Amino acid sequence: xxxxxxxxxxxxxxxxxxxxxxxxxxxxxxxxxxxxxxxxxxxxxxxxxxxxxxxxxxxxxxxxxxxxxxxxxxxxxxxxxxxxxxxxxxxxxxxxxxxxxxxxxxxxxxxxxxxxxxxxxxxxxxxxxxxxxxxxxxxxxxxxxxxxxxxxxxxxxxxxxxxxxxxxxxxxxxxxxxxxxxxxxxxxxxxxxxxxxxxxxxxxxxxxxxxxxxxxxxxxxxxxxxxxxxxxxxxxxxxxxxxxxxxxxxxxxxxxxxxxxxxxxxxxxxxxxxxxxxxxxxxxxxxxxxxxxxxxxxxxxxxxxxxxxxxxxxxxxxxxxxxxxxxxxxxxxxxxxxxxxxxxxxxxxxxxxxxxxxxxxxxxxxxxxxxxxxxxxxxxxxxxxxxxxxx
Amino acid sequence: xxxxxxxxxxxxxxxxxxxxxxxxxxxxxxxxxxxxxxxxxxxxxxxxxxxxxxxxxxxxxxxxxxxxxxxxxxxxxxxxxxxxxxxxxxxxxxxxxxxxxxxxxxxxxxxxxxxxxxxxxxxxxxxxxxxxxxxxxxxxxxxxxxxxxxxxxxxxxxxxxxxxxxxxxxxxxxxxxxxxxxxxxxxxxxxxxxxxxxxxxxxxxxxxxxxxxxxxxxxxxxxxxxxxxxxxxxxxxxxxxxxxxxxxxxxxxxxxxxxxxxxxxxxxxxxxxxxxxxxxxxxxxxxxxxxxxxxxxxxxxxxxxxxxxxxxxxxxxxxxxxxxxxxxxxxxxxxxxxxxxxxxxxxxxxxxxxxxxxxxxxxxxxxxxxxxxxxxxxxxxxxxxxxxxxxx
Amino acid sequence: xxxxxxxxxxxxxxxxxxxxxxxxxxxxxxxxxxxxxxxxxxxxxxxxxxxxxxxxxxxxxxxxxxxxxxxxxxxxxxxxxxxxxxxxxxxxxxxxxxxxxxxxxxxxxxxxxxxxxxxxxxxxxxxxxxxxxxxxxxxxxxxxxxxxxxxxxxxxxxxxxxxxxxxxxxxxxxxxxxxxxxxxxxxxxxxxxxxxxxxxxx
Numbered sequence: 006x007x008x009x010x011x012x013x014x015x016x017x018x019x020x021x022x023x024x025x026x027x028x029x030x031x032x033x034x035x036x037x038x039x040x041x042x043x044x045x046x047x048x049x050x051x052x053x054x055x056x057x058x059x060x061x062x063x064x065x066x067x068x069x070x071x072x073x074x075x076x077x078x079x080x081x082x083x084x085x086x087x088x089x090x091x092x093x094x095x096x097x098x099x100x101x102x103x104x105x106x107x108x109x110x111x112x113x114x115x116x117x118x119x120x121x122x123x124x125x126x127x128x129x130x131x132x133x134x135x136x137x138x139x140x141x142x143x144x145x146x147x148x149x150x151x152x153x154x155x156x157x158x159x160x161x162x163x164x165x166x167x168x169x170x171x172x173x174x175x176x177x178x179x180x181x182x183x184x185x186x187x188x189x190x191x192x193x194x195x196x197x198x199x200x201x202x203x204x205x206x207x208x209x210x211x212x213x214x215x216x217x218x219x220x221x222x223x224x225x226x227x228x229x230x231x232x233x234x235x236x237x238x239x240x241x242x243x244x245x246x247x248x249x250x251x252x253x254x255x256x257x258x259x260x261x262x263x264x265x266x267x268x269x270x271x272x273x274x275x276x277x278x279x280x281x282x283x284x285x286x287x288x289x290x291x292x293x294x295x296x297x298x299x300x301x302x303x304x305x306x307x308x309x310x311x312x313x314x315x316x317x318x319x320x321x322x323x324x325x326x327x328x329x330x331x332x333x334x335x336x337x338x339x340x341x342x343x344x345x346x347x348x349x350x351x352x353x354x355x356x357x358x359x360x361x362x363x364x365x366x367x368x369x370x371x372x373x374x375x376x377x378x379x380x381x382x383x384x385x386x387x388x389x390x391x392x393x394x395x396x
Numbered sequence: 397x398x399x400x401x402x403x404x405x406x407x408x409x410x411x412x413x414x415x416x417x418x419x420x421x422x423x424x425x426x427x428x429x430x431x432x433x434x435x436x437x438x439x440x441x442x443x444x445x446x447x448x449x450x451x452x453x454x455x456x457x458x459x460x461x462x463x464x465x466x467x468x469x470x471x472x473x474x475x476x477x478x479x480x481x482x483x484x485x486x487x488x489x490x491x492x493x494x495x496x497x498x499x500x501x502x503x504x505x506x507x508x509x510x511x512x513x514x515x516x517x518x519x520x521x522x523x524x525x526x527x528x529x530x531x532x533x534x535x536x537x538x539x540x541x542x543x544x545x546x547x548x549x550x551x552x553x554x555x556x557x558x559x560x561x562x563x564x565x566x567x568x569x570x571x572x573x574x575x576x577x578x579x580x581x582x583x584x585x586x587x588x589x590x591x592x593x594x595x596x597x598x599x600x601x602x603x604x605x606x607x608x609x610x611x612x613x614x615x616x617x618x619x620x621x622x623x624x625x626x627x628x629x630x631x632x633x634x635x636x637x638x639x640x641x642x643x644x645x646x647x648x649x650x651x652x653x654x655x656x657x658x659x660x661x662x663x664x665x666x667x668x669x670x671x672x673x674x675x676x677x678x679x680x681x682x683x684x685x686x687x688x689x690x691x692x693x694x695x696x697x698x699x700x701x702x703x704x705x706x707x708x709x710x711x712x713x714x715x716x717x718x719x720x721x722x723x724x725x726x727x728x729x730x731x732x733x734x735x736x737x738x739x740x741x742x743x744x745x746x747x748x749x750x751x752x753x754x755x756x757x758x759x760x761x762x763x764x765x766x767x768x769x770x771x772x773x774x775x776x777x778x779x780x781x782x783x784x785x786x787x788x
Numbered sequence: 789x790x791x792x793x794x795x796x797x798x799x800x801x802x803x804x805x806x807x808x809x810x811x812x813x814x815x816x817x818x819x820x821x822x823x824x825x826x827x828x829x830x831x832x833x834x835x836x837x838x839x840x841x842x843x844x845x846x847x848x849x850x851x852x853x854x855x856x857x858x859x860x861x862x863x864x865x866x867x868x869x870x871x872x873x874x875x876x877x878x879x880x881x882x883x884x885x886x887x888x889x890x891x892x893x894x895x896x897x898x899x900x901x902x903x904x905x906x907x908x909x910x911x912x913x914x915x916x917x918x919x920x921x922x923x924x925x926x927x928x929x930x931x932x933x934x935x936x937x938x939x940x941x942x943x944x945x946x947x948x949x950x951x952x953x954x955x956x957x958x959x960x961x962x963x964x965x966x967x968x969x970x971x972x973x974x975x976x977x978x979x980x981x982x983x984x985x986x987x988x989x990x
Contacts, residue, residue, distance in 0.1 A: 060805070061544060064804055066550070239544065321801055322543065322546060323798075324616060326618065328770065329451075330619070378791070387617045387618055389612055390679070392669065392676075393667075481861050481898035481900065564828050567912065571897070581903070609801070613794060614791065616793075712855075712903075
C-alpha cells in the first residue's frame with residue numbers, strides 16, 4: 006500500500022500514457038512529466054512568495070499579508086494580475102531583441118535544471134549518466150542572462166549592477182562545484198540517482214546521508230553559502246539591493262518581464278536547493294528507517310521547503326556584505342576550505358571504517374576553519390571591542 | 397581628552413584647510429551620480445552629488461533644503477507660545493527635547509523659575525526620548541545595511557510602548573507640545589508614573605536582545621569597522637556635537653558640562669569611542685541607552701509631589717524685556733540650541749535654531765573621501781540626521 | 789570563532805519567529821478595522837465646541853472672544869461675532885459666534901486653543917476617521933459640525949470633563965454669591981437713599 010502511494014505519480018503517468026498507441030508512449034510520458042514540472046514549480050513559487058513575506062513578518066513580530074484569501078494565500082494571484090496588467094516599457098535606446106530574450110533565457114535555463122533532479126523513487130525526468138555535469142552546465146547560463154539584461158538596457162547603472170552580479174556569481178561557481186566534487190569522489194559517479202541510492206542505506210536505523218560525515222557537513226555548509234551567493238539572496242544580494250547606489254540589472258524591466266526575473270530567481274533557488282538535497286541530504290530517502298513508509302516525494306519536497314525556510318531566515322537576520330568583501334570571502338576563505346575538503350574526503354575514504362577516520366577528519370576541518378577565520382578577522386582588523394567611560 | 401585640552405593643544409590641527417576634493421588616480425573620467433532625493437535610505441529628502449572613480453568617492457556635495465519650511469521667519473510673526481508646536485516639528489522624532497530646549501531659552505530670557513516636579517518630569521521625558529531616538533537610529537542604520545528591517549522592527553516595538561506613554565500624558569504620540577515656559581503643561585498622574593515604571597522595567601531586556609542580535613555579528617563588524625573615521629581634532633573644529641563627537645573620543649556631554657535642569661543629581665557615565673568609526677558611533681548610542689535607563693530609574697524613584705507650573709507664570713500675551721538668550725540642551729542628536737533676541741514686543745525679534753543635524757552633516761564629505769560608495773550610505777546613516785532639523 | 793555572532797543573531801530571530809505565534813507581547817499587531825485598541829484617554833485629534841443641555845445653539849459655551857483665533861499658530865480658526873447676545877451658563881448675556889469655522893486640513897492639533905480659552909468652550913475631540921472625498925468643503929468644519937454635547941465630552945475624556953465641570957460649578961457658585969451680595973447691597977442702598985428722579989440711571 007505504501008509502495009503504491011510512493012509510486013503513485015509513476016503509476017498515474019503509466020496509466021495515462023496507456024491510452025495512446027505504443028510508438029507514442031515514451032514521448033507522451035516525457036511530455037506529461039515536463040508539463041507537470043512546469044505547472045508544479047511555479048505553483049510552489051507562488052506559495053513561497055507568501056511564505057517568505059509571512060515568515061519575514063513573523064520574525065519581525067508582525068503579521069504578513071492576510072487580506073487576500075485565507076491567511077493571505079491568494080496574494081500571489083493578486084501580484085500576478087498586477088504584474089500582467091502593468092505597462093511593458095522597453096527603453097528607446099535599448100537593444101530590443103536581447104532585452105526580450107534575457108528573462109526568457111533565465112527561465113528556460115532554470116527549468117532545464119529540474120530535468121535531472123530525482124524527486125522520488127523512480128521519479129527522475131531524464132536519468133542522465135552525467136546528471137550533475139548537466140545541471141552545472143545549464144546553471145551557468147543563468148549568469149549569461151543576467152549579463153544580457155544589464156547590457157541590453159543601455160543604462161550605465163544597470164550595466165554596473167549586472168557586472169557586479171556576474172562577478173559574484175562566477176566567483177561562487179567554483180566553491181559550488183568543488184563542494185560537489187567531494188560527493189562525486191566518494192560515490193564514484195556523476196549520476197544523481199546513483200548518488201541518492203548510495204545514501205539510501207541505514208545503520209542502526211540512522212541514514213548514511215553525506216551530511217552526517219565531517220567532510221559532508223563542511224561541504225554542505227560551503228555549498229549552502231555558495232548557493233546563497235549564486236541566487237543573489239541575502240546576505241549576498243548587493244546586486245539587487247534597493248538601498249545601494251546601483252539599482253540592479255533588472256531596472257529597465259517592468260510588468261511581466263520583471264515577474265519572469267523574479268520567477269527565475271526563485272526557481273533557481275528551488276533547483277539549487279534540490280541539488281543540495283540530492284547531494285548531501287539524501288534526496289528522497291527518509292531520515293529514519295522506521296519512517297520509510299512515508300512516500301519518498303514527500304521527503305524530497307519537505308527537505309526542499311526546509312532549505313527555503315533557511316534562506317528566508319537568513320534573509321531576515323543578516324545584513325548585506327559589501328561587494329569586495331564577498332569576493333574576498335569567496336576566493337580567500339571558501340575556496341581554500343573546499344580544496345581542503347577534497348583532501349579530507351579522500352582521507353575519509355582511505356582511512357578505512359572505524360572511529361579513527363571520524364576523529365582525524367573532524368579535527369583537520371575544525372582546525373582549518375578556526376585558523377582561517379581567526380586570521381581573516383585579524384587581517385581585516387575586525388573584532389569585538391570594549392568601550393571605556395569618561396571619568 | 398576634554399574639549400578644552402584639544403583647543404589648547406592644537407591651534408591649527410593638520411588638514412583643517414586642505415582642499416576638499418581628492419584627485420582621481422588613473423585616467424578614467426569620473427562617474428557623477430546624484431543619490432537622492434528619492435532614495436530609500438536618505439532619511440528624508442536629501443541629495444548627495446558624488447563623483448566616483450570606480451568605486452571610490454572623490455567628491456561629495458550634500459544638497460539639502462528640500463524640506464525648508466521657514467520656521468525661523470514664521471516665529472518672528474508668532475507669539476512665543478505659538479512657536480512651541482512648531483518646535484515639535486524640527487526634529488520630528490524627538491519632539492519633547494526640542495520643546496525643552498526652546499522652553500529653556502525663553503526661561504533664560506525671562507528669568508522664570510521651574511518647579512522641581514516639572515524638572516523631574518522633563519528629565520524623565522527627555523531620557524525616554526533619547527532611548528527612542530537611539531534605538532530607531534540603530535535600527536535604521538542596520539536597515540540600510542540590508543537586514544530587511546528586523547532590528548528596526550524590534551526597536552519600533554519598544555518605541556510603541558514609549559509612544560503610548562507620551563500619548564497618555566501629553567495627548568499626542570509624536571508632536572507633543574508639552575513643555576511650557578516655567579514648567580510643563582499638565583501634571584502626570586500616579587497611574588502614569590506606574591505605567592512608566594513598568595515600561596522602563598521592560599527596557600533592559602529589549603536592549604539585551606538588541607545587543608545579542610548586533611554585537612559580535614561578523615557581517616556588521618566587517619561592514620562598519622574602519623569606515624568613516626572622524627578624527628577628534630576635525631570633529632571639534634567642525635562643531636560636531638552629540639554621540640558623533642563622543643564616538644571620536646572627545647568627552648563633551650552638555651548634561652555634564654552645563655548641568656542644566658537637575659542633571660547634576662544623576663550619576664551617569666559618558667561612553668567614549670576609541671576607533672572613531674561607524675561601528676563606534678552606533679555602539680556609543682547603544683551604551684547611552686543603558687545609561688539613560690539608569691537615569692530614568694532614579695528619576696522615577698525620586699520624583700517629588702508638587703505643581704508642574706507656577707500658577708502665576710504667563711504663557712500667553714507675555715512680553716519679555718529686551719535682551720537675548722541662548723538655551724541649549726544635549727538633544728539625542730547633538731547640541732540643540734535656541735538663540736532668542738527680544739525687543740520687548742510679543743514676538744521675538746530674532747529666533748534662531750542651532751540644528752545639530754545640519755552641523756554634524758558638514759563633515760560628511762571629509763569622512764567619506766576615499767571610501768567605497770556602498771559605505772557612504774552607512775556613514776551618512778551613522779551621522780543620524782533628521783531632515784526637519786537640517787532644513788527647518 | 790568565526791560565525792558565532794551570526795549564529796547568535798539567527799537564534800534571536802528564531803526565538804522571535806516562534807514567539808510571535810505563542811505570546812501576545814511578541815505579536816502586537818491588531819487587525820484593524822475589525823479589531824481596535826482601546827483609545828488612550830488623553831489623546832487629541834481636532835477641536836470641537838462644547839454645548840450644555842440639549843440645544844446646541846442655546847447651550848453653546850463659546851462667547852466669540854476670539855482669543856483662540858488670535859493664538860492659533862497656523863491660523864485655522866475663523867470666527868464672526870454675532871450682533872445680539874444670549875445668556876451664558878451663569879445667566880449673563882454674552883455674544884455668541886455667528887460663524888465658527890475650523891479648517892482641519894490646516895489644524896495641527898497643538899491644543900493651544902484649548903489652553904487659552906477662558907470659558908472651557910473648545911476642547912479636543914478623539915475622532916480621527918475623518919477622510920472625505922469632497923476636497924473643497926469636506927475638511928472645513930462649521931459650527932454645527934463642531935458642536936458636540938457635554939455628555940459626549942464626558943464620554944471621551946472623563947477625568948478632564950469632571951475637572952472642567954468642577955471649575956464651572958465653582959465659577960457659577962462665585963458668580964451667584966456676587967449677584968446675591970450685589971442684590972443685598974442695592975436693596976440696602978435703595979432703602980437708605982431717597983428716590984432719585986428718573987433720568988439718573990445707574
